[in-house]
Amino acid sequence: MSSREKILEAVLQNQPEKKLLPEISILKRDDRDAVPGYMQVMKAIGGSVYLVADLTAVKILINEHFDIAKRVVTSLPELTGDYELLSPTVAPHTYDDIELAVLRGHFGVAENAAVWLTDELMVQRIIPYICQHLAIVITAQSIVPTLHEAYEKIGQAEYGFGAFIGGPSKTADIEQALVLGAHGPLSMTVFILQ
């Protein structure tokens, strides 16, 4: 008998009497204060967040806050006049030297400031992790209050890889001292389009 069969047989023999799934719709919230709530949490976890009118305002803020003399990449066609458009076909390793990546996110989650991205928006899966600094553009009306609404929104959407990203990479492994910028980006900035 293969291990697969052995394991499955042991599971069948040992699992207790079936119990039903609980109702989970009671856990949802209303979304009245989603935008200010989102901004507050993002700041609290060490990220930056700006409420902006349009992509021109985004560009101005980027030029002000980042070293754009270095390599800046983006997936937004509107920004390619200024920054390099990401290529889906080159080896992911070639993006090791990017200073800033500017990506679009599907939506934000107010309770934890996370943004949902899928590989389609990342162009290459490695981009939001390998860059030194990460900037993400979302719209104000996309922000949902909690993860319950977030998964409802994701629904059965197809992707090969998807991620919630909520802040700059961090570690507190050395004596519980918080350090921003473990292996991923040193900073995360979210631009909320009104």
Added chain:
Amino acid sequence: MKQSHNKNHAALAEDFIKDDDHVNWHDGALWYIREKRDIASKQIPEWEALRETASKIKDNVISNLHEYLLQFEANLKKNGIKVYWAADAGEHNAIVYSILREKGIKEMVKSKSMLTEECNLNEYLEERGIEVINSDLGEYIQQIDNEPPSHIVLPCIHKRKEEIGELFHEHLGTEKGLCDPTLLTRVARKHLRNIFLSRRAALTGVNFAVAETGEYVVCTNEGNADMGAHLSEVQIASMGLEKLIPKKMHLAIFLRLLARSATGQPITIYSSHYKKPREGQEMHLILVDAGRTRQLGRPEFRDSLKCIKCGACMNTCPVYRKSGGLSYHNTISGPIGAILAPNLDMKKHADLPYASTLCGSCSNVCPVKINIHEQLYAWRQVIAKEGYAGNAKALSMKAMAWTLSSPGNFAKAGKAGRWFLSNLPFVVNNKFNPWYKQREMPDGSQDSFSEWYNKNNENGKKK
């Protein structure tokens, strides 16, 4: 690997508590994390409903595991992920080795996975000429010190920054005496980035696996799982059978609970949903039993399989905080480790269910409401019955059984006890009585409670 197989929890804890200042720091640091968990949980009005729901979802998983495993397997295949089944650690390690060998890969980067620690995967692969590097900073530090992790979320919480600075000096060539956490982290970031960029294979653990969709979720704060996975041509995931959840929407509940319970964060920085290999990449997933089906068959203990590995029970445990994770001589330490370990090897881990005051704090913070302290108590019964309780404990248990078997015996024993305490205190205050270590015995009272009650009741009666 540095290990102390021969010492039990009490003896290892004794080594740990020799440095008073350090123990107090360790105690305080973990309690601080527990407090952060409290603050985070109190910001969620429906927190208790979340815990209850999570626990019930896991009840459903445990009782339908067969069906969910088949569904998950079918969906993984549909997504283009290759599936393997491993009955034990040996089989798991052999599978990983065969995947790497087929591709001629000699170096692999690994993100945090307690399961592969449990399987001693690194040692196994190293013996076969494959180098593995742990990329989680805490696990990397533990690896260069040749020591297992002492905490499932904070692997080197028992180490001081000076020790870590010394390790970096030795292994990464930093300046002697450098121990600033930010500077050390920067050095590790640079060093490990080269590792990520040059490794063709990456292995991750699994936090949650969704039966409905055949995807799995990996949670990190550092981004190390993603750095390894997205730069690799071969991605391997190892998971215990119990990591399954039924539907994607259930992730909302578990992700809301996990980081808040673990560190007080609203969510881990990265919650990565891996579903299909990218162009030019292979994905492999290994489902591992290694004792889990046996635990499933133990009605009193099967709820331990609900664990989502947040570490909250460790941070709150007064024994863990004062004795350190390594004193549990098991990959998973603390209260949850003490109810999982006896299932793996009852004789070797017979001491662990006793490494607790049964105060119940672990059960109160557990995000999936495992009755940890009750299981600790239940394991003690099983261990004593199976004859693993140790001679001293077995003898005193027998004496206790005799004492409690009749009121006459109880009165006699009480009288004797009080007489010894008053007249020959050294009979109890000696090194053969471990309870007396670091405690003072009280003065013996003149009367037993019954004697006192009878006397006072007679005096007090005003009939």
